[in-house]
Amino acid sequence: IQNSKISDLKIDYYLFPSLSKKFQIETLDMLEISNQQRLSSENIRHFFSDNIIVTSHPYTLLNDPNLDSLNIPTWIFNFLKDKFLNKNTKNNNLLKNYPKKIYINRNDATIKSLRYIINEKDVEEILIKKDFTSLTLSDYSFSEQINFFNNAENIVGLHGAGFANIVFCKPNTKILELRPETAGDAIKNLAVKNDLSYEDLNAKTKTLNYDNNYGDIEVNIDLLKKKLI
Secondary structure (H helix, E strand, O other): OOOHHHOOOOOOOOOEEOOHHHHHHHHHHHHHOOOHHHEEEEOOOOOOOOOOOOOOOOOOOOHHHHHHHOOOOHHHHHHHHHHHHHHHHHHHHHOOOEEEEEEEEEOOOOOOOOEHHHHHHHHHHHHHHHOEEOHHHHHHHHHHHHHHHHHHHEEEEEOOHHHHHHHHHOOOOEEEEEOOOOOOOOHHHHHHOOEEEEEEEOOOEEEEEOOOOOEEEOOOOOHHHHHOO
16 A cells, blocks of 8 residues: 555545535535445444555644634645536536626525624625625535536625635636634635635624634625625
8 A cells, every 4th residue: 555546546435424415425426436435434433444544634734723724735626626627517508507796695504693694685685786696505516506606707705614615716706705804814815826806895793603703794885885896
């Protein structure tokens, strides 16, 4: 094994922390890892094997996720684009019906009570008048989400995991992050490293919850209108 590449090895099984999420199933399907090879540690707690290959976290170096997430290495973006974007967009005709302007709402957020926009209806109303389409990402397959982000020219949303999909955006796509002023710069750095045009709109948290990335905010509508010009 020491003289072999992982890609050259025959892997019998892959052990995952969980296989309960829709995106997990969809990404494993796209990676062509068969159902028979997938094991969940939720169901299997102990096992025997002749050889076990264990990976470390791909970018945790400082034992501080808030800091490490600011410097995700470029090879991860390249891997995602190679394995998912390039395969998913071979037929460009599939992209022609996707909106050019999208707003990522958080109607599906599992921690919505910890981070939300107090005046989201007003925000959506302004964006819709500017020809934005409001999306609840969990309503769509992973493949569709790739197409949404790859075809978009303008993306607006509240600080959150949905912005991870901007790795699939074309260069110079405009990103506007609505964020608590105490939130970190993970999304900004992700945008910069992928050659996107990034702006943010900071707002004071009305109630701070859990840590600096959370808290309910009220977006300044006048400032939002200026940012959208």
